[in-house]
Amino acid sequence: MTIAVIDYDAGNTANVLRALNKIGVDAVLTADQATIRSADGLILPGVGAFPTAMAELEKRDLVGVIKSTVASGTPLLGICLGMQLLLEASEEHGMTRGLGLIPGTCREIPTKANFPVPHMGWNALDVHQNTALTPELQDKYVYFVHSYFTDVPTEFLDVTADYGIKVPAMISRGNVYGAQFHPEKSGDVGLGILEEFKEVVYADSTSN
Template sequence: MLIVIDYDAGNTANVLRALKKIGASAELSADSEKILSATGLILPGVGAYPAAMAELEKRGLITVIKEAVAKGTPLLGICLGMQILTEKGLEHEEARGLGFIPGVCRAIPTSKDKPVPHMGWNSLQVEQETPLTSDLEDQDVYFVHSYYTDVPEEYIDVTANYSIQIPAMIHKGRVFGAQFHPEKSGDIGLGILEKFVTLCQ
């Protein structure tokens, strides 16, 4: 059973709908026992980095998520859920992240022809192969974000060009992140979720 972590950070209904569409067994939960016994975890998120971390702390979920990852449970962070995989975020105020992947979440530089937020469809460039990246080269996926994960090159799997090379997918070990929304990215996004489900099995 996959657990979509419930910390009131939005977009869970779309993620659950997408998982149902691909035939995956999934449940929305903040229950520690369910999280620790899950075959895989999905950490969605829409909103601000400090608020997300504060809510995870309030619900006692930070320790539980770290325990699950430490024992090898695959984790996929989506959008804000990917950003908080890093060590810290600089959105509104400096906030400590989950620290699974070295790096800092920073504001996307603004430019005249690339307004922020980065919103809409953008094509992907695969930088290194992982179990989730096959067939993603030059495919379009849907982004909505104003911040990006500034992480070392070795953790960047896929990028998208938007004034800078935005890390679109990152990973370390069995912790993966997608800055875009797979659940809103049509068949390509569903394919990524299917690959993650297979990884969890």
């Protein structure tokens, strides 16, 4: 079973690979289309700006292969900026089209008293609907660093964190999952989420 971590120079891949290694996952950092298509699961990491990330995915000709691989049933987990890229569009630095795997638009977190932007640090989770990745997450703390949030219909909103607004922390649609926080920086709780994704990938790979 192999998980492909998609390489588009968007940061934090070393920590993601280290965390996957810790839970016994055979992971490869790659921008190779054939490797992505043949992987049992995909992880789209990311740190930085939405428009820059989409431009790099397009430059490496990865948008089509990500969409077609997901459409074939391969599970995908987007992390931080990677979760935001799953949406149809983002308002960051003007409107930019995303991957369109989950309906919604990425919007700037509103600045409120006592809630500085970016939203940075540990915050507690509130589970709204259960998925394969959400067992035991209620009231658990995870690590966030972001200035934009994923404005999605409630049917795709699984977990939130309170930061003046209900910040979407986890979203999903079918075999596509997103975590706004960094599981790879969230201790045992984060490793547990990656373990659950590993189980999703394993179940999918053995059923095909």
